Amino acid sequence: xxxxxxxxxxxxxxxxxxxxxxxxxxxxxxxxxxxxxxxxxxxxxxxxxxxxxxxxxxxxxxxxxxxxxxxxxxxxxxxxxxxxxxxxxxxxxxxxxxxxxxxxxxxxxxxxxxxxxxxxxxxxxxxxxxxxxxxxxxxxxxxxxxxxxxxxxxxxxxxxxxxxxxxxxxxxxxxxxxxxxxxxxxxxxxxxxxxxxxxxxxxxxxxxxxxxxxxxxxxxxxxxxxxxxxxxxxxxxxxxxxxxxxxxxxxxxxxxxxxxxxxxxxxxxxxxxxxxxxxxxxxxxxxxxxxxxxxxxxxxxxxxxxxxx
Amino acid sequence: xxxxxxxxxxxxxxxxxxxxxxxxxxxxxxxxxxxxxxxxxxxxxxxxxxxxxxxxxxxxxxxxxxxxxxxxxxxxxxxxxxxxxxxxxxxxxxxxxxxxxxxxxxxxxxxxxxxxxxxxxxxxxxxxxxxxxxxxxxxxxxxxxxxxxxxxxxxxxxxxxxxxxxxxxxxxxxxxxxxxxxxxxxxxxxxxxxxxxxxxxxxxxxxxxxxxxxxxxxxxxxxxxxxxxxxxxxxxxxxxxxxxxxxxxxxxxxxxxxxxxxxxxxxxxxxxxxxxxxxxxxxxxxxxxxxxxxxxxxxxxx
Amino acid sequence: xxxxxxxxxxxxxxxxxxxxxxxxxxxxxxxxxxxxxxxxxxxxxxxxxxxxxxxxxxxxxxxxxxxxxxxxxxxxxxxxxxxxxxxxxxxxxxxxxxxxxxxxxxxxxxxxxxxxxxxxxxxxxxxxxxxxxxxxxxxxxxxxxxxxxxxxxxxxxxxxxxxxxxxxxxxxxxxxxxxxxxxxxxxxxxxxxxxxxxxxxxxxxxxxxxxxxxxxxxxxxxxxxxxxxxxxxxxxxxxxxxx
Numbered sequence: 001x002x003x004x005x006x007x008x009x010x011x012x013x014x015x016x017x018x019x020x021x022x023x024x025x026x027x028x029x030x031x032x033x034x035x036x037x038x039x040x041x042x043x044x045x046x047x048x049x050x051x052x053x054x055x056x057x058x059x060x061x062x063x064x065x066x067x068x069x070x071x072x073x074x075x076x077x078x079x080x081x082x083x084x085x086x087x088x089x090x091x092x093x094x095x096x097x098x099x100x101x102x103x104x105x106x107x108x109x110x111x112x113x114x115x116x117x118x119x120x121x122x123x124x125x126x127x128x129x130x131x132x133x134x135x136x137x138x139x140x141x142x143x144x145x146x147x148x149x150x151x152x153x154x155x156x157x158x159x160x161x162x163x164x165x166x167x168x169x170x171x172x173x174x175x176x177x178x179x180x181x182x183x184x185x186x187x188x189x190x191x192x193x194x195x196x197x198x199x200x201x202x203x204x205x206x207x208x209x210x211x212x213x214x215x216x217x218x219x220x221x222x223x224x225x226x227x228x229x230x231x232x233x234x235x236x237x238x239x240x241x242x243x244x245x246x247x248x249x250x251x252x253x254x255x256x257x258x259x260x261x262x263x264x265x266x267x268x269x270x271x272x273x274x275x276x277x278x279x280x281x282x283x284x285x286x287x288x289x290x291x292x293x294x295x296x297x298x299x300x301x302x303x304x305x306x307x308x309x
Numbered sequence: 310x311x312x313x314x315x316x317x318x319x320x321x322x323x324x325x326x327x328x329x330x331x332x333x334x335x336x337x338x339x340x341x342x343x344x345x346x347x348x349x350x351x352x353x354x355x356x357x358x359x360x361x362x363x364x365x366x367x368x369x370x371x372x373x374x375x376x377x378x379x380x381x382x383x384x385x386x387x388x389x390x391x392x393x394x395x396x397x398x399x400x401x402x403x404x405x406x407x408x409x410x411x412x413x414x415x416x417x418x419x420x421x422x423x424x425x426x427x428x429x430x431x432x433x434x435x436x437x438x439x440x441x442x443x444x445x446x447x448x449x450x451x452x453x454x455x456x457x458x459x460x461x462x463x464x465x466x467x468x469x470x471x472x473x474x475x476x477x478x479x480x481x482x483x484x485x486x487x488x489x490x491x492x493x494x495x496x497x498x499x500x501x502x503x504x505x506x507x508x509x510x511x512x513x514x515x516x517x518x519x520x521x522x523x524x525x526x527x528x529x530x531x532x533x534x535x536x537x538x539x540x541x542x543x544x545x546x547x548x549x550x551x552x553x554x555x556x557x558x559x560x561x562x563x564x565x566x567x568x569x570x571x572x573x574x575x576x577x578x579x580x581x582x583x584x585x586x587x588x589x590x591x592x593x594x595x596x597x598x599x600x601x602x603x604x605x606x607x608x609x610x611x
Numbered sequence: 612x613x614x615x616x617x618x619x620x621x622x623x624x625x626x627x628x629x630x631x632x633x634x635x636x637x638x639x640x641x642x643x644x645x646x647x648x649x650x651x652x653x654x655x656x657x658x659x660x661x662x663x664x665x666x667x668x669x670x671x672x673x674x675x676x677x678x679x680x681x682x683x684x685x686x687x688x689x690x691x692x693x694x695x696x697x698x699x700x701x702x703x704x705x706x707x708x709x710x711x712x713x714x715x716x717x718x719x720x721x722x723x724x725x726x727x728x729x730x731x732x733x734x735x736x737x738x739x740x741x742x743x744x745x746x747x748x749x750x751x752x753x754x755x756x757x758x759x760x761x762x763x764x765x766x767x768x769x770x771x772x773x774x775x776x777x778x779x780x781x782x783x784x785x786x787x788x789x790x791x792x793x794x795x796x797x798x799x800x801x802x803x804x805x806x807x808x809x810x811x812x813x814x815x816x817x818x819x820x821x822x823x824x825x826x827x828x829x830x831x832x833x834x835x836x837x838x839x840x841x842x843x844x845x846x847x848x849x850x851x852x853x854x
C-alpha cells in the first residue's frame with residue numbers, strides 16, 4: 001500500500017507540476033493571477049478529444065498541436081487584455097476578476113459547442129503511436145499495449161507513466177528556456193525586478209507575451225493528459241483544476257516556476273497518501289495544505305520572496 | 310445622518326413595500342441578500358483592499374450555524390440567526406491570520422478557506438452533526454414573511470456600518486491602511502486592529518445573511534450555501550457599482566442582478582457567456598465601477 | 612561631546628541584521644530637544660536603516676533606543692507615534708486615493724498628539740498645500756507629496772522628527788524655504804534628525820553631524836570639522852559613492 005501510494009504520488013506529482021507550472025510562469029513574470037488557468041487545461045483536453053475522435057490518432061499527437069495553438073492564443077490574448085490591465089491602479093487584484101470573467105466565457109463557449117456531458121478517452125489510445133512504430137520496426141504483437149507498467153512489484157496504468165514522462169520533458173524545456181536562452185535570461189530578469197528591467201530597456205512587453213503564451217501552452221499540454229489522470233473531463237472541470245494548480249504552485253513558491261516541480265511532487269505524494277489512508281478527508285487536502293503553507297512558510301518550499309502584508 | 314435619511318431609509322422602505330405589489334418574493338429576498346453581501350464585500354474590499362474571494366465561507370457557515378442551532382438545540386429562528394452571525398464572526402477570527410497575506414495571496418487563501426469549510430461541512434463523517442452532503446431540512450421554522458423582515462433588519466445593519474465607514478475618521482483610517490499600511494501606522498493608526506475589525510464586521514453581516522437565508526429557504530445542501538457564485542456575484546456587483554462608496558454596491562446589485570433575472574434562467578450558458586464578457590469589459594474599461602463615471606467629472610458620490 | 616542632560620533620544624550599540632548582513636553594527640549617538648542632527652555617510656552605511664529602527668519599522672537585533680529615558684526599541688510604529696516619534700520617507704508615501712485634506716485628517720484623528728496639533732488649514736497653508744487641498748494625493752507632484760508626508764508627521768506633534776532625504780529633488784528656492792521651516796520647527800523644541808546627501812543643505816541647517824560607515828558612527832561633531840578628518844575623507848572618497 002505504502003509503496004503504491006508513494007510511486008503513484010510521484011507519478012501524479014510530476015503531472016501536477018506540469019499542471020501548475022504555466023500558472024506560475026504567468027504570475028512570476030506579470031504578477032497576473034490567471035484564474036482561467038484550469039480552463040485552458042480543459043481546452044487542452046478537448047484538443048485531445050478532437051485528435052482521437054476526428055482524426056483517430058494517438059492523443060500524444062495532441063501535445064504539440066495543443067502547445068502551438070495555445071502559445072498563439074496566449075500571445076493574442078496578452079495583446080488584447082494585459083496592457084490595459086497593467087495601466088490600472090491595482091493590476092494584481094483586477095487580474096483575478098478579469099480572468100475569472102475569461103474563465104466564465106471559456107466555460108460558456110465550450111458548453112455551447114460540446115454540451116455538459118463527461119468525456120473520456122480509452123487509455124489504450126495513449127501511446128498507440130509507439131506501439132505502431134514498434135510493430136512496424138521490430139515486429140511483435142500490437143495487442144499488448146496500454147497495459148499496466150510495473151514498478152517495485154506494483155502495477156500502474158501506462159497513461160500515468162506517459163503523463164509523468166511528458167511532464168518531465170516539459171519541465172526540462174522550461175528549465176532550458178529560462179536558463180539557456182537569451183529570452184529566458186531576460187524573462188528571469190523581469191521576474192526578479194520588473195521595474196528595473198523596464199528601466200534598463202528590456203522589452204518587457206515582448207517577454208511577458210512570450211511567457212503568457214508558453215504558460216497557456218503548458219496548461220493545454222497538461223490538459224491533454226487530464227482525461228487519463230482524472231477519468232473524464234467536462235467544461236466545468238477548469239475551476240477545480242485552477243484551485244489544484246494554485247495549491248501546487250504555492251507549495252513550490254509563487255513566482256518560481258522550477259519550485260513548482262518540487263511543489264507538484266510533494267502535493268502528489270500527500271494526495272496519494274491521504275487518498276490511501278484517509279480517503280473521506282481527501283477533498284480537504286488541497287485547501288488546507290494551501291492555507292497552511294501560505295501561513296507557515298509564506299515563501300513556499302523554495303521561495304525567497306516576501307508576500308506578507 | 311443625511312446618508313441614512315436619503316439612501317438607507319428609502320432603500321429599506323422600498324424593499325419593505327415591494328412584497329405587497331410584486332409576486333416573486335423569492336426574487337426580492339435574493340435582492341436583499343445580495344445587497345447585504347455586496348455591501349459586506351464593500352466593507353472589506355472597498356475600505357481595506359482585501360479581496361475576499363471566499364466570502365461565501367461566512368455565508369455558508371452562517372447558514373449551517375442556523376441549521377445546527379435549530380436542529381440540535383431547538384432554538385427559535387431569530388435566536389438561530391444571531392448564532393449564525395456569531396458563527397460568521399468566529400470563523401472570521403479563526404481566519405484572521407490570513408490578513409497577514411497580501412494581494413493575490415490573500416484572495417487565493419480565502420478562496421481555499423471557503424472550500425475547506427465546504428468540504429468539512431459536507432463530509433459524510435460528520436453526518437450526525439451537519440447531515441453531511443445530504444443537506445438539511447428545517448421545516449419547523451419555515452416562515453418566509455418573518456425571514457424576509459429579518460433580512461431587511463440585517464440589510465439595515467449592514468448599510469449602517471457602511472454609512473459609518475463613509476462618514477467617520479475610522480473609515481478614513483481604514484482607507485489609509487488600504488493605501489499604505491506603513492504610512493498609516495506613522496499616522497498613529499493601529500493597522501492590525503483596524504483590519505481585523507473590518508474583517509469581522511464583514512464576516513458578521515455575511516454570517517447573519519447566511520442565517521436568514523437558511524431560515525427563508527429551510528431546505529438546502531452544502532453546495533447551495535457554499536456556492537462560489539455568492540462570492541463572485543457579491544464581488545462583481547460591488548465592483549460594478551464602485552467600492553468604497555455607499556451607493557456603488559446598491560447600483561451594482563440592482564443593475565446586474567436585474568439583468569441576471571431578465572436573461573438568466575432559460576439558457577444558462579448564454580447567460581454565463583454574457584456575464585463573463587460583462588466582467589471582462591468592466592475590469593478593462595471601468596475598473597472603478599459605474600460611479601467613476603461621475604467621480605471622473607468631479608462630482609462627489611456618496 | 613558628553614551626553615547632555617537635555618538630550619531626548621539615546622541610541623546605544625544598535626544592531627540590525629538582514630540575513631548575514633549587518634546593516635547596523637553597534638551604532639551609538641544621541642539627539643537633544645531643539646537640535647538638528649545630520650546623519651551622513653555613503654550609500655549602504657545604515658542611515659535609512661537607523662531611521663527605520665528608531666521609527667519602529669524594524670525591531671532592533673541588539674542595543675538600545677530610549678526616548679526621554681524610556682526604552683522604545685521594538686515598539687510598534689503607531690505606539691511610537693503616540694509617544695512623539697514621527698518621520699518622512701525617502702520616497703513619499705501618501706494615501707494616494709485620499710485627498711490632501713483627508714490624508715491630514717487621518718493623522719490628526721489617530722496621532723493622539725499630547726499638545727493640541729495645528730489645524731489642517733494651518734498646516735496646508737504653511738506647507739503650500741492649500742491649493743490642492745481637495746485633490747487626491749496621487750495628483751500631487753513629488754515635492755508636494757514630500758510636503759504632505761511632512762505635514763502628516765507634524766499633525767501628530769512629534770517631539771522627535773526623522774527626515775529621510777526630504778530635500779532631494781527640490782530646487783534651490785524650495786531648499787532655502789524648507790530649511791527655514793525645519794529650523795523654525797527645531798526652535799519649538801523638536802529634536803530633528805536629517806538624513807541627506809546634499810552636503811550644502813546639511814551644512815546650512817545642522818548643528819552637528821554623525822558620519823556613519825558600515826553601520827556605525829565614525830565621527831560626531833561639526834560638519835566643517837568632519838571634512839578635515841582623514842577617516843571621514845577616506846570613507847567618502849575611497850568608497851564607490853563619493854558624496
